[in-house]
Amino acid sequence: MSKVLSQKFYDEMKKLEPRYPNKVALLLPALHQAQEESGWLPPEVLEEIGAYVGIHPAQVREVASFYTMYNLKPVGKYHLKVCTNVACCLRGSDEIVEHLEKKWDIACGETTSDRKFTLMEEECLGACGTAPAMMVNDDYYENLDIPAIEKIIAGLA
Amino acid sequence: MHPALQAETLYIQHFRKKDEARPLSYYLEQMQGYTALGKALKMAPDAVIDEVKKSNLRGRGGAGFPTGMKWGFIPKQSPKPKYVVCNADESEPGTFKDRDIMRYTPHLLIEGMIIAGHAIGSKIGYIYIRGEYTREAKLLDQAIAEAYSKGYLGKNILGSGHDFDLTVHRGAGAYICGEETALLNSLEGKRGEPRVKPPFPAQAGAFSGPTVVNNVETLANVPFIVNRGGEWFSSLGKVERSGGTRLISVSGHVKKPGVYELPAGAVTIRELIYDICGGITDDKKLKAVIPGGSSAPVLTPDEIDVVYDIEPLMKIGTMMGSAALMVVSEDYCAVKLIKRITKFYAHESCGQCTPCREGCKWMEDILHRIEDGHGREQDLALLLDIADNINGKTLCALGDAAAGPVSSFVRKFKGEFEAHIRGKKCPNV
Ligand SMILES: Cc1cc2nc3c(=O)[nH]c(=O)nc-3n(C[C@H](O)[C@H](O)[C@H](O)COP(=O)(O)O)c2cc1C
Ligand code: SF4
Numbered sequence: 001m002s003k004v005l006s007q008k009f010y011d012e013m014k015k016l017e018p019r020y021p022n023k024v025a026l027l028l029p030a031l032h033q034a035q036e037e038s039g040w041l042p043p044e045v046l047e048e049i050g051a052y053v054g055i056h057p058a059q060v061r062e063v064a065s066f067y068t069m070y071n072l073k074p075v076g077k078y079h080l081k082v083c084t085n086v087a088c089c090l091r092g093s094d095e096i097v098e099h100l101e102k103k104w105d106i107a108c109g110e111t112t113s114d115r116k117f118t119l120m121e122e123e124c125l126g127a128c129g130t131a132p133a134m135m136v137n138d139d140y141y142e143n144l145d146i147p148a149i150e151k152i153i154a155g156l157a
Numbered sequence: 158m159h160p161a162l163q164a165e166t167l168y169i170q171h172f173r174k175k176d177e178a179r180p181l182s183y184y185l186e187q188m189q190g191y192t193a194l195g196k197a198l199k200m201a202p203d204a205v206i207d208e209v210k211k212s213n214l215r216g217r218g219g220a221g222f223p224t225g226m227k228w229g230f231i232p233k234q235s236p237k238p239k240y241v242v243c244n245a246d247e248s249e250p251g252t253f254k255d256r257d258i259m260r261y262t263p264h265l266l267i268e269g270m271i272i273a274g275h276a277i278g279s280k281i282g283y284i285y286i287r288g289e290y291t292r293e294a295k296l297l298d299q300a301i302a303e304a305y306s307k308g309y310l311g312k313n314i315l316g317s318g319h320d321f322d323l324t325v326h327r328g329a330g331a332y333i334c335g336e337e338t339a340l341l342n343s344l345e346g347k348r349g350e351p352r353v354k355p356p357f358p359a360q361a362g363a364f365s366g367p368t369v370v371n372n373v374e375t376l377a378n379v380p381f382i383v384n385r386g387g388e389w390f391s392s393l394g395k396v397e398r399s400g401g402t403r404l405i406s407v408s409g410h411v412k413k414p415g416v417y418e419l420p421a422g423a424v425t426i427r428e429l430i431y432d433i434c435g436g437i438t439d440d441k442k443l444k445a446v447i448p449g450g451s452s453a454p455v456l457t458p459d460e461i462d463v464v465y466d467i468e469p470l471m472k473i474g475t476m477m478g479s480a481a482l483m484v485v486s487e488d489y490c491a492v493k494l495i496k497r498i499t500k501f502y503a504h505e506s507c508g509q510c511t512p513c514r515e516g517c518k519w520m521e522d523i524l525h526r527i528e529d530g531h532g533r534e535q536d537l538a539l540l541l542d543i544a545d546n547i548n549g550k551t552l553c554a555l556g557d558a559a560a561g562p563v564s565s566f567v568r569k570f571k572g573e574f575e576a577h578i579r580g581k582k583c584p585n586v
């Protein structure tokens with residue numbers, strides 16, 4: 001089987017190995033590292049990670065699918081996760097989600113046809129004091145309203 | 158200014174300096190950095206535990222368990238390695254205080270963990286941080302590298318013969334991983350499903366070794382306790398059996414949301430909202446307060462003269478939880494709010510226990526139909542019945558966390574629920 005994961009992936013894992021008593025504990029770090037490289041986790045990646053930590057690919061999928069951050073389907077270039085939990089919904093996150101759904105003509109969970117944006121509703125992001133909050137890929141944006149969102153989106157090339 | 162705001166703070170004065178407070182140099186110069194570690198390493202492990210017991214430090218993660226007692230449960234001898242695990246999952250809705258500790262004073266947490274390691278005889282620590290906090294995970298990695306380079310971490314720390322290694326482990330988006338045994342499964346590379354207890358983590362935790370799991374803020378308090386003494390820390394608290402200060406996350410409809418640090422038990426909820434946080438947004442009337450993260454049963458305006466601390470809140474049937482206070486003003490619909498909260502628990506239930514898996518979803522569906530104007534007269538009794546059948550009947554506390562809020566909302570906002578059912582629509586719009 002030809003390898004799909006990069007040398008960088010294996011180098012990063014080598015550094016982490018001595019920090020855990022067994023290899024299976026590297027599963028979450030490995031999934032994070034792989035997703036950072038390819039944006040999502042296609043079946044061949046899950047298979048190779050399974051071979052690396054020493055478990056069946058089905059077990060890798062069973063674990064990966066438990067966690068919402070692992071994308072088992074491709075996502076857009078910009079993955080918008082808008083928090084709609086209590087503090088954010090008290091401060092208007094519903095309008096933001098509605099605005100984006102209309103703007104892109106997609107529902108939450110979907111990707112625009114140019115594959116540029118994926119929109120998701122998110123649970124509390126731990127930014128409730130600066131609500132409403134969202135993430136775009138790994139970055140937080142807080143104190144949002146519709147003009148602020150428009151400005152952020154305009155800045156995403 | 159409210160007098161409680163003039164009390165000594167351990168954290169906020171440094172948080173205000175933001176990025177300037179983060180480097181090791183600041184920690185060493187301005188915060189007596191790593192002097193507590195030097196002191197603790199010269200103490201017998203049991204003496205450290207005694208100091209923490211004296212401090213009346215109670216867990217800041219949610220349950221308020223006395224930290225010194227928890228450390229005392231760890232067996233002295235163990236054939237398996239022991240572990241110190243920091244719960245940095247910060248996933249209880251409404252909570253955002255641990256983020257500030259990790260951003261601005263990460264060395265407090267690191268030093269606290271090394272001291273905990275010495276106290277329980279552990280050489281290995283993990284910080285389990287929620288996956289979304291990528292920035293904070295990187296900042297912790299940098300701070301850990303600084304600590305290694307100066308010999309505070311690694312082999313033979315400060316010439317003491319004690320070793321301690323520390324690793325940041327990122328979660329990947331699952332509220333339930335804040336529950337300590339789910340967290341341990343997740344750390345081991347498994348699905349984040351809570352374990353059956355016993356065995357408790359103190360007997361068989363991470364990788365089956367005896368394990369202490371503590372919240373970020375709990376551990377960050379430890380250097381202060383060692384440096385200035387358990388009695389001093391205890392005396393900061395204004396109520397019995399509750400030492401130190403509390404980092405309180407305030408969100409929702411207040412003029413000045415944010416993280417506040419106040420001596421434990423120094424204010425009532427009313428003072429917190431009106432004197433500390435500037436009152437309700439647009440000077441509206443208060444409708445409801447959720448005092449301890451979304452898992453805490455709701456309070457109404459006639460109940461807010463209660464002292465904001467663990468035991469006073471327990472006495473009135475709710476909880477302080479992670480000290481996350483969410484404030485709701487008069488025009489927000491109570492049904493919509495509890496539906497959103499319940500949707501969260503239904504989504505985050507790991508599915509192992511039938512009452513939680515089925516019950517949360519069922520409650521969500523009923524609340525949804527009431528909100529939409531399709532509710533039935535018997536739905537309120539049904540909601541209470543389902544909540545009752547979840548409460549205390551599940552493996553972990555997520556079940557109770559979902560049930561308590563539903564029964565409290567139905568009981569305390571009964572009129573508003575009935576108006577939805579009878580009027581066949583939301584009376585608030
Ligand atoms: C559903 C659920 C979620 C929890 N989430 C968190 C969390 O995000 N952070 C935390 O520190 N504790 C959380 N806890 C509490 C932990 O199980 C555990 O009691 C705590 O980490 C112990 O640390 P402490 O004694 O320092 O508070 C949660 C508990 C439950 C039942
Ligand atoms: S109570 Fe809910 S979340 Fe907790 S173990 Fe049972 S099903 Fe899972």
Ligand code: FES
Binds near residue numbers: 089126
């Ligand atoms: S509720 Fe949105 S960040 Fe906490």
